[in-house]
Amino acid sequence: MAQRQSSGGYLPRVIERLRAEKFKCAENVPYEDQTFKCVAKKKGLSFTKFSFSETVFVFGWFASLDADSFHDFSSRCYSYATNTRKIPLPLGYGATVYCFPVAIVENADAGLAEVVKNNVPPTHIGSAEVPSIYEVATNTIHYLEETPLWGFVYYGGFRKMIQRLLAP
Numbered sequence: 001m002a003q004r005q006s007s008g009g010y011l012p013r014v015i016e017r018l019r020a021e022k023f024k025c026a027e028n029v030p031y032e033d034q035t036f037k038c039v040a041k042k043k044g045l046s047f048t049k050f051s052f053s054e055t056v057f058v059f060g061w062f063a064s065l066d067a068d069s070f071h072d073f074s075s076r077c078y079s080y081a082t083n084t085r086k087i088p089l090p091l092g093y094g095a096t097v098y099c100f101p102v103a104i105v106e107n108a109d110a111g112l113a114e115v116v117k118n119n120v121p122p123t124h125i126g127s128a129e130v131p132s133i134y135e136v137a138t139n140t141i142h143y144l145e146e147t148p149l150w151g152f153v154y155y156g157g158f159r160k161m162i163q164r165l166l167a168p
Helices: 002-006 010-020 067-083 110-118 152-166
Strands: 024-031 034-046 051-062 095-105 127-129 132-135 140-143
Touching: 010 024, 010 034, 010 051, 010 095, 010 152, 034 067, 051 067, 051 152, 067 095, 067 110, 067 127, 095 152, 110 132, 110 140, 132 152, 140 152
Parallel strands: 051 095, 095 127, 095 132
Antiparallel strands: 024 034, 034 051, 132 140
16 A cells, blocks of 8 residues: 555556456465556457457556666566457457556666666567556656657557546
């Protein structure tokens, strides 16, 4: 509960937005040797992507965070999203997974914010890993601002989704 109060009510507001868009949200979700603060999932047929799609937001709380820890968190969130998916079709062949890891941190190091804004996340076949950081002290969401070559068709939509659902 202290984390929720420390984050200035950010996570409850975001959960409310996600639920309004028909995401199923669960708090304190265990996975491997960690517990995610919240996981929000939505699945369905995506006509624009010609497949069944699962979109997963995974939230974690960090007192402090460096680039290596952030990349590890993002990778674990992506692993969670792909390993717990409900659509049995192969990724890229009728099924897609879009994972949005969100690290909530009191103060993000300026270098880490730049890494998130400028570095393209790992590429995956039939899925995407789109990490972001919510910085409590500045009430700011940091995410990739560029459009990478791999997945360029989707990143405009990803950014709009982040702005709509994750903005403070």
